[in-house]
Structures are given as C-alpha cells and as structure tokens.
Amino acid sequence: MIPSHASVSAFSLQALRAARPLLWTRPDNAATGAGVAFTLADVQAAHDRFARFAPLLAQLFPELEAAAGVIESPLRDAAAMQQALGLPAASGRLWIKADHALPVAGSIKARGGIHEVLEFTEKLALAHGLVAPGDDYRKLGTPAARACFAQYQVAVGSTGNLGLSIGVIASALGFRAAVHMSADAKEWKKARLRARGVEVVEHPGDYEKAVAAGRRQVQADAHGYFVDDERSASLFLGYAAAALRLREQIAQAGIVVDAEHPLFVYLPCGVGGAPGGIAFGLSLLYGAHAHCFFAEPVQSPCFLLRMMAGHGQLPGVPVPPSVYDIGLTNQTEADGLAVPRASDLAYAAVGQSLAGVYTVADDTLYGDLARLHDSEGLRIEPSAAAGFSGPRQLLGSLAGQQWLRQRGLRPHLARATHLAWTTGGLYVPAEEYGRFLSRGQRLAAAPQAPTGAPSLHHSRRA
Numbered sequence: 499m500i501p502s503h504a505s506v507s508a509f510s511l512q513a514l515r516a517a518r519p520l521l522w523t524r525p526d527n528a529a530t531g532a533g534v535a536f537t538l539a540d541v542q543a544a545h546d547r548f549a550r551f552a553p554l555l556a557q558l559f560p561e562l563e564a565a566a567g568v569i570e571s572p573l574r575d576a577a578a579m580q581q582a583l584g585l586p587a588a589s590g591r592l593w594i595k596a597d598h599a600l601p602v603a604g605s606i607k608a609r610g611g612i613h614e615v616l617e618f619t620e621k622l623a624l625a626h627g628l629v630a631p632g633d634d635y636r637k638l639g640t641p642a643a644r645a646c647f648a649q650y651q652v653a654v655g656s657t658g659n660l661g662l663s664i665g666v667i668a669s670a671l672g673f674r675a676a677v678h679m680s681a682d683a684k685e686w687k688k689a690r691l692r693a694r695g696v697e698v699v700e701h702p703g704d705y706e707k708a709v710a711a712g713r714r715q716v717q718a719d720a721h722g723y724f725v726d727d728e729r730s731a732s733l734f735l736g737y738a739a740a741a742l743r744l745r746e747q748i749a750q751a752g753i754v755v756d757a758e759h760p761l762f763v764y765l766p767c768g769v770g771g772a773p774g775g776i777a778f779g780l781s782l783l784y785g786a787h788a789h790c791f792f793a794e795p796v797q798s799p800c801f802l803l804r805m806m807a808g809h810g811q812l813p814g815v816p817v818p819p820s821v822y823d824i825g826l827t828n829q830t831e832a833d834g835l836a837v838p839r840a841s842d843l844a845y846a847a848v849g850q851s852l853a854g855v856y857t858v859a860d861d862t863l864y865g866d867l868a869r870l871h872d873s874e875g876l877r878i879e880p881s882a883a884a885g886f887s888g889p890r891q892l893l894g895s896l897a898g899q900q901w902l903r904q905r906g907l908r909p910h911l912a913r914a915t916h917l918a919w920t921t922g923g924l925y926v927p928a929e930e931y932g933r934f935l936s937r938g939q940r941l942a943a944a945p946q947a948p949t950g951a952p953s954l955h956h957s958r959r960a
C-alpha cells in the first residue's frame with residue numbers, strides 16, 4: 499500500500515519531533531516562498547572573481563603556491579568507502595567531493611566566505627583606485643593597499659567554520675577582522691583565529707544570536723562590513739561557483755550525467771547557503787539529472803522544516819520555522835550544522851528543485867567518520883560525515899524507494915553516481931580528531947547502525 503501524502507508528512511513530523519533519522523522527499527506541487535533570480539552569469543562572475551584574485555592568493559598563502567592560487571578540492575573515487583558502507587555495485591558508484599581538504603579555511607566555507615571578502619575587497623580597491631579593471635591584483639598586496647584595507651573592519655557571526663574562513667582571509671588582506679562565535683564553536687577554531695590577530699567575540703547563545711550580535715556591532719561602525727550568512731547573495735554565489743569546477747572534474751573522471759546516468763549529491767546543511775549554492779549551480783548545469791539531497795543533524799533539521807512549511811506540511815508552526823518550534827534542542831556534535839532556522843535566500847533558490855532532505859543521528863556521523871578513515875584514510879570532522887547517510891537513506895528507506903520509483907530512476911541505479919560532499923576537517927587538531935575517531939570506531943564496530951537509520955541489507959531483503 500502506498501501511503502497518502504498527508505500520512506507521509508504526518509509520519510515525517512512524528513519522526514522529526516522524536517529526533518529519529520528520516521528521509522523527506524519534495525512533493526511535485528509548487529512550494530510557497532521559493533523562486534529566486536540568480537543566473538548562470540552570476541555564478542560565472544563569482545568563478546571569474548576567484549580567478550582574478552588567484553595570483554594574489556598564491557602570494558598571500560604559501561599552501562596555494564602549487565595550485566597557482568586556485569582554492570579547490572579533488573573529486574575522488576570512493577570504492578573502499580562504498581564497500582565499508584555496504585553499498586552494492588548494482589546501486590551505482592560512490593564518489594567524494596573532498597572539500598574537507600580545501601586549503602586556507604579547511605572547510606567548504608572557503609568557497610562562500612572567501613568569495614564574499616574578495617568581492618568586498620575588489621569593490622573597495624576599484625573605488626579607491628588601487629586597481630583598475632584588468633590589472634594584476636597582486637597590487638593589492640602592497641603596503642599602500644594594505645594600509646587602505648586596515649581602515650575597514652570585516653565581521654561575521656558563526657558556529658566556527660565561517661568565522662575561520664572570513665577571519666583568515668580578511669586578516670591576510672590587511673583588514674581588521676572580528677568573529678562572533680556561538681557557544682557551540684570549538685575552542686581550537688577560536689585559538690586558530692586569535693593566533694592570526696582576529697578578534698574573537700564569544701557569545702553564550704546559538705548561531706542566530708552570534709549572527710545578530712555581529713550585525714549589530716558592524717551597524718555601529720562606518721567602516722564596518724558584515725558578512726551575513728543568513729542573507730548574503732555573495733556567499734551564495736561563491737558556493738555556487740563550485741558547480742562549474744565540479745562539472746570539469748566530472749568530465750575528466752569520465753562520469754556521465756544524463757537521464758540514464760543520474761547524479762545523486764549528498765550535502766551537509768547548516769543554514770543552507772553552502773549546499774544551496776552548490777545545488778543551485780548543479781541544477782543550472784545538469785537540470786533534472788542532478789538530484790541534490792541535504793543532510794542535517796536530527797536535532798537541527800532547519801532546512802527540512804523550511805521545505806515542509808513551504809509545502810504546507812507544518813500546520814500550526816510559524817513561518818519561517820525554527821527547530822525549537824517543534825521541541826528540538828539544536829544540540830549536536832556537528833557544530834558546522836548547528837543552526838535553528840534556514841536561510842530564506844537559500845530556500846528561495848532551491849526550494850523548488852531540491853530532491854529532498856534527510857536527518858542523521860550524531861552516532862551515525864561518528865561511525866561514518868571512522869569508516870572513512872579506515873577505508874579511504876581521509877580525516878573529516880563530524881559535520882562532514884553527514885553526506886554518507888545519503889545512499890543508506892535513499893536506497894534503504896521506504897520514502898527513498900518510493901521516490902526512486904516515482905521518478906522512474908530504479909532502472910538507472912546501476913549507472914548512477916552517488917557523490918558525498920565532505921565539507922570540513924583539514925585543520926582539526928590531531929588530539930581532537932583522535933577523540934572523534936575512537937568514538938566512531940566503537941560505534942562502527944557495532945553490526946548495524948545503532949540509531950534507527952535504515953540498513954541497506956535489511957531493505958534489500960524486504
């Protein structure tokens with residue numbers, strides 16, 4: 499029996515409230531509040547801006563010298579992880595987009611955060627006559643340019659990684675930088691920023707409170723610039739530019755994406771800017787052949803709530819909804835994803851095209867973090883492991899199987915590409931990583947996902 503839509507959403511809401519992992523897929527009806535006017539030209543402009551700054555970045559960051567200033571991560575085959583996850587070859591092939599290794603910021607925030615600071619820098623530099631269009635931007639590394647930038651403050655509110663990215667690039671260019679950190683931000687992230695001369699302001703509250711505090715501080719500063727994670731088009735387009743780079747890597751790897759070769763992309767989601775930008779870019783490039791799923795902690799499913807509200811599935815809950823509205827805590831070890839309310843901008847951009855959203859228990863994140871270490875030798879932070887629950891949820895849950903059938907994708911699974919986006923980890927200190935790993939190895943040793951996440955083996959027997 500196929501459950502009616504109303505009963506599916508009632509079931510989802512029940513699982514959500516109980517913090518049980520689930521997959522929600524987007525119904526075909528139009529969502530309210532969705533629809534945004536970015537174009538491929540906007541995404542290309544962000545990509546080109548990174549290219550103009552590359553020579554300067556190579557000069558500012560020794561770790562970018564070999565790549566001539568291009569901040570990019572590899573697309574990797576993940577056959578060993580595929581086996582560790584028990585994902586059968588008949589269901590397609592697993593790949594990893596390794597943003598956990600992005601230089602400079604050590605997370606996906608290198609894309610949006612750095613792009614926005616570069617855009618601000620470029621506007622200032624043109625306005626002050628430090629460069630003219632077409633110039634070599636290495637001029638912006640000279641003492642005269644730096645003295646100009648030193649008059650300006652760049653500020654941001656963050657759970658940690660956005661602060662790291664903004665703080666590091668802003669201070670490298672010569673700006674004063676202030677990062678407002680939420681209570682869940684990790685100590686090592688604050689220490690790393692302070693070591694670079696960034697002012698770190700600690701707030702006892704959550705991500706929304708840290709953002710609000712940053713916004714207030716900058717309003718009082720005539721030379722202040724605030725990077726607004728909840729509303730920024732520049733951040734969003736910096737993330738979206740990743741799609742152009744990924745398309746090249748996909749082609750180079752010989753991966754085909756078309757109606758008979760679906761691409762499934764699994765993206766860890768906080769406020770929705772990073773995964774939203776990437777999903778938006780991929781939908782521009784691949785249309786309906788790219789199926790993007792967002793991954794959120796069971797206690798912080800803010801984007802899922804926003805999607806449900808947009809489809810009329812959250813009666814009685816205020817719009818835009820917060821995870822507190824349905825009794826969740828927003829407490830998770832996945833600090834990069836600990837966000838109570840989704841970005842309206844991200845929702846407007848992908849609310850009409852996203853394939854679905856699933857939730858993941860913290861224990862599952864740790865288990866997959868350890869599996870990735872033991873199989874592929876990659877070191878990621880817990881937030882970045884959320885993508886690996888994607889194939890498990892899509893292939894192993896009733897909602898996933900139903901969605902695959904409805905979209906006519908079942909016959910093409912054997913030729914499918916499953917792409918898990920690993921979003922952070924490069925700069926996690928060894929001691930902290932050691933704790934993640936031993937917790938994860940204990941959990942991964944258990945024969946089944948201990949959290950109620952569907953098991954692939956079960957569903958295949960069913």
Ligand SMILES: *Cc1c(COP(=O)(O)O)cnc(C)c1O
Pocket residue numbers: 605606607659660766767768769770771772773774834835837879881882921922923
């Ligand atoms: C910020 C972050 C994300 C998600 O980005 P949002 O723009 O907040 O949705 C995912 N993973 C990691 C490690 C992050 O730091």
